[in-house]
Amino acid sequence: MGMITDKVAIVGMGCTKFGELWDKSVDDLITEATFEACEDAGVELKDIEAAWLGTVFSGHTALSLSYPLKLQYIPVTRVENMCATGTEALRGAAYAVAAGACKIALAVGVEKLKDTGWTGVQPTNVVGRTTMGTTATELEVSPPAMFAQLAMRYFHQYNLSTEQGKMLLAEIAVKNHHNGSLNPKAHYQNEISVEKVMKAPIVAPPLGVLDCCGVSDGAAAAIVTRADMAKNFRDDPIYIKSMAISVGPSRDPISQEYDFAHVEENARASARAYAEAGIRNPRAELSVAEVHDCFTIHEMTVYEDLGWSKKGRARDDIEAVTFNLKGELPVNTDGGLKCFGHPLGASGLRMQYEVYKQLQEKAGPRQVRDPRLGLTHNLGGSIWGGIACICVTGNELHQG
Amino acid sequence: MVGITSFEAYIPSYRLNRDEIARVWGTKSIGGERAVAKHDEDSLTMAVDATLGCIKKSGCQTDGLFFASTTSPYKEKQAAAIIAAAVDLPRETRTIDFTDSLRGATIAMNSAVDALKSGNAENIIVTASDSRMGAGKSQFEPLFGEGAVALALGTKDVIATIEISHSVFSEMLDMWRVEGDPFTHSWEERFIINEGYMNTMDKVISQIMEKYNVTAKDFTKVVFYGPENRSHANLAKRLGFDLNKQVQDPLFGSIGNTGTAALPIMMVAALDEANPGDLILVANYGDGGDAFIMKVTENIGKFRSNQKIKERLEKKIYINYEKYLNWRDLVPIQEISRPESPTPSITCLWRESKSVLAFYGKKCNKCGTAQYPPQRVCIKCQTKDDFEDYKFSDKKGSIFSYTLDYLTSSRESPAVVGVVDFEGGGRVMCEVTECEPSKIKIGMPVEMCFRKIGQKGGIRTYFWKAKPV
Numbered sequence: 001m002g003m004i005t006d007k008v009a010i011v012g013m014g015c016t017k018f019g020e021l022w023d024k025s026v027d028d029l030i031t032e033a034t035f036e037a038c039e040d041a042g043v044e045l046k047d048i049e050a051a052w053l054g055t056v057f058s059g060h061t062a063l064s065l066s067y068p069l070k071l072q073y074i075p076v077t078r079v080e081n082m083c084a085t086g087t088e089a090l091r092g093a094a095y096a097v098a099a100g101a102c103k104i105a106l107a108v109g110v111e112k113l114k115d116t117g118w119t120g121v122q123p124t125n126v127v128g129r130t131t132m133g134t135t136a137t138e139l140e141v142s143p144p145a146m147f148a149q150l151a152m153r154y155f156h157q158y159n160l161s162t163e164q165g166k167m168l169l170a171e172i173a174v175k176n177h178h179n180g181s182l183n184p185k186a187h188y189q190n191e192i193s194v195e196k197v198m199k200a201p202i203v204a205p206p207l208g209v210l211d212c213c214g215v216s217d218g219a220a221a222a223i224v225t226r227a228d229m230a231k232n233f234r235d236d237p238i239y240i241k242s243m244a245i246s247v248g249p250s251r252d253p254i255s256q257e258y259d260f261a262h263v264e265e266n267a268r269a270s271a272r273a274y275a276e277a278g279i280r281n282p283r284a285e286l287s288v289a290e291v292h293d294c295f296t297i298h299e300m301t302v303y304e305d306l307g308w309s310k311k312g313r314a315r316d317d318i319e320a321v322t323f324n325l326k327g328e329l330p331v332n333t334d335g336g337l338k339c340f341g342h343p344l345g346a347s348g349l350r351m352q353y354e355v356y357k358q359l360q361e362k363a364g365p366r367q368v369r370d371p372r373l374g375l376t377h378n379l380g381g382s383i384w385g386g387i388a389c390i391c392v393t394g395n396e397l398h399q400g
Numbered sequence: 401m402v403g404i405t406s407f408e409a410y411i412p413s414y415r416l417n418r419d420e421i422a423r424v425w426g427t428k429s430i431g432g433e434r435a436v437a438k439h440d441e442d443s444l445t446m447a448v449d450a451t452l453g454c455i456k457k458s459g460c461q462t463d464g465l466f467f468a469s470t471t472s473p474y475k476e477k478q479a480a481a482i483i484a485a486a487v488d489l490p491r492e493t494r495t496i497d498f499t500d501s502l503r504g505a506t507i508a509m510n511s512a513v514d515a516l517k518s519g520n521a522e523n524i525i526v527t528a529s530d531s532r533m534g535a536g537k538s539q540f541e542p543l544f545g546e547g548a549v550a551l552a553l554g555t556k557d558v559i560a561t562i563e564i565s566h567s568v569f570s571e572m573l574d575m576w577r578v579e580g581d582p583f584t585h586s587w588e589e590r591f592i593i594n595e596g597y598m599n600t601m602d603k604v605i606s607q608i609m610e611k612y613n614v615t616a617k618d619f620t621k622v623v624f625y626g627p628e629n630r631s632h633a634n635l636a637k638r639l640g641f642d643l644n645k646q647v648q649d650p651l652f653g654s655i656g657n658t659g660t661a662a663l664p665i666m667m668v669a670a671l672d673e674a675n676p677g678d679l680i681l682v683a684n685y686g687d688g689g690d691a692f693i694m695k696v697t698e699n700i701g702k703f704r705s706n707q708k709i710k711e712r713l714e715k716k717i718y719i720n721y722e723k724y725l726n727w728r729d730l731v732p733i734q735e736i737s738r739p740e741s742p743t744p745s746i747t748c749l750w751r752e753s754k755s756v757l758a759f760y761g762k763k764c765n766k767c768g769t770a771q772y773p774p775q776r777v778c779i780k781c782q783t784k785d786d787f788e789d790y791k792f793s794d795k796k797g798s799i800f801s802y803t804l805d806y807l808t809s810s811r812e813s814p815a816v817v818g819v820v821d822f823e824g825g826g827r828v829m830c831e832v833t834e835c836e837p838s839k840i841k842i843g844m845p846v847e848m849c850f851r852k853i854g855q856k857g858g859i860r861t862y863f864w865k866a867k868p869v
Binding site: 202205 | 736737738739741742743744745747748749752756769771772773775779780800801802803804805806807808809814815817818819821825826827828829830831842853854856861862863
């Protein structure tokens with residue numbers, strides 16, 4: 001067992017509805033998610049001793065959190081790790097509690113993309129360096145064009161025709177939309193068909209519009225405390241079993257060693273997370289998983305990178321509906337990024353919200369059977385230079 | 401003896417049929433086609449292409465790089481220095497821009513000859529490149545073409561000696577373009593052709609023949625500038641040259657008038673066919689005239705195996721007028737709605753000049769891994785600062801993965817992007833230019849070319865792209 005295992009518990013969570021929230025500000029979203037989490041935990045704002053804010057575009061510094069919540073001169077930290085930002089905020093809060101720096105901490109993730117007028121997020125250059133101080137000569141590709149190259153090579157390496165490959169990806173989109181249709185907090189709550197996904201306009205071959213997640217607004221928050229104090233707050237706290245982050249050296253766009261058919265950071269982070277949580281057979285031991293389905297191809301490779309499907313054989317499990325709501329290991333039970341969209345800073349905590357509810361058996365029509373362990377997975381940066389964050393939580397405390 | 405030691409022309413792959421232009425404007429077509437540079441090309445990138453080819457042919461060192469153009473990317477900032485950096489010339493190279501005159505290439509040649517004769521230089525490359533535009537419905541829109549050329553001049557291994565040169569100047573506002581106007585204008589045709597072109601060329605050619613004591617019949621080949629076909633042919637007749645046997649085809653039908661590059665491209669076409677002992681007359685026009693008499697040497701033999709410009713012109717892709725409008729930035733386009741790309745930092749561009757312009761990466765001395773961009777810590781063995789410089793611009797590669805980016809901010813959608821693995825190691829992700837979206841596939845062989853990436857805040861950025869072999 002690792003250092004974080006069973007030391008920290010999540011005792012309250014909040015999550016706004018995700019979507020095109022034209023009538024809400026960043027501050028509104030932060031306030032709603034935080035107050036739902038506090039209410040859920042039975043704490044008040046004044047009880048919080050330290051806070052972490054995760055946002056990529058929707059704020060600068062910790063003041064973006066302390067101002068709307070009127071936090072009273074407590075330590076606040078803003079973190080940013082692109083699409084993995086939400087999980088990064090939770091990691092900061094959890095480790096502070098584990099280290100004894102505080103007893104009750106708040107993690108909030110927020111993003112308000114729809115106020116920007118953008119139809120998508122920014123293109124990424126090869127090594128993920130953007131903003132100031134650049135030659136502005138490196139290739140910039142849109143996010144779908146980045147993941148499309150993963151799909152091209154995956155299909156090529158494992159002998160899938162475009163048609164076969166696209167069909168498998170479509171099954172993932174259809175699954176996540178089905179789950180989203182059961183979730184009132186999802187941005188998209190509609191079912192879609194394989195045929196519709198296959199016929200959707202191409203954005204970056206082989207990916208079409210319905211292989212991509214949406215752009216939306218949202219926020220989610222968690223209250224964490226020491227595991228030994230958790231029952232003071234509620235009967236059904238959720239315990240952190242492991243938190244792993246793997247940050248790549250951006251080897252992949254430079255070195256011919258990379259096969260462009262998997263994401264190394266995902267594999268490294270999951271291996272570490274399983275070791276820390278004492279998981280030997282993740283496919284059998286995990287009850288539910290929320291993974292980074294920004295594009296359908298990424299969810300497909302995640303099945304392999306996280307050790308659930310054999311290399312190159314994710315197709316077998318897709319065809320066997322292994323990851324459907326009623327399957328062996330339900331994945332993205334809340335609808336995933338596919339239905340929630342991807343407000344970058346919020347997504348990691350939104351995933352945790354679903355796992356938290358599942359482990360408490362409060363997921364309504366989406367409830368998985370007999371839940372014990374759940375996993376969230378977030379990938380920031382790019383497929384060739386990524387930041388993979390994994391958090392495993394469980395509803396039982398094993399004290400050594 | 402000073403003379404030409406190597407030569408290479410660069411003609412973009414794209415052609416606009418003049419009937420297509422005539423169709424748009426309801427005018428009468430002058431026939432033939434014109435070369436069009438892609439939207440990621442400009443005078444500077446075409447000059448880099450021609451210069452790299454010229455150096456490759458002869459393998460010569462050069463201590464001067466002279467650039468002639470009327471369409472240099474900057475009004476204030478030397479283009480020759482950027483070209484010299486991109487083709488990886490030593491910093492001791494003398495760089496000069498010869499701009500503003502259509503006669504720029506021969507003015508540069510004269511300067512090169514003087515420098516070589518004085519012993520101040522041993523080898524100088526003169527590159528000329530132009531990308532001029534005529535306004536819609538003007539005579540110039542179909543007439544102009546885009547292209548570049550590079551001539552190496554030196555004192556050793558000369559393939560055509562420059563026997564004599566002669567210049568005159570004239571003062572007439574026959575063709576011009578002012579600041580802020582993208583189009584070339586001219587005065588009434590009969591006046592500028594008869595009083596300007598014909599009389600000036602007659603004078604400079606007659607005077608050089610008299611100086612060298614030859615007559616029209618003595619030349620094997622006559623290569624002279626013409627604004628268009630008819631005046632070109634009329635001048636040949638007036639001076640007593642045999643149009644069929646002596647006069648070099650001005651290539652209006654296949655390329656168009658390429659401005660400063662026009663005459664030297666014709667010289668390249670003439671040298672492609674030349675034999676030892678040939679006597680060639682060369683004459684250029686623009687604010688006066690420059691004339692040269694050249695004698696072809698035995699060294700021409702080693703250039704025989706090279707692909708001739710004629711053969712190269714056969715490989716072409718036709719575009720329609722709408723594409724031409726887009727490529728030349730003649731229609732405003734809607735920017736894609738997402739976060740703005742960063743403005744280039746001049747400091748960064750300066751610091752990374754060798755990797756950005758000359759496309760140098762590193763090769764690890766310990767594990768031998770080639771890598772781009774240059775690293776401080778090896779991507780494979782993590783050794784610090786133990787590398788040798790490694791040039792990628794001349795390496796062959798193949799496509800490892802790719803896609804078509806329909807959400808590109810480029811002028812043209814989709815952008816073809818790919819992962820290129822180089823022979824000898826190293827990988828880059830880059831745009832694949834001059835590639836039909838439907839044609840790209842895994843394993844496709846590519847080579848690198850120097851292209852314009854964009855312009856932001858008045859700063860034009862250049863970088864390397866892959867292109868199908």
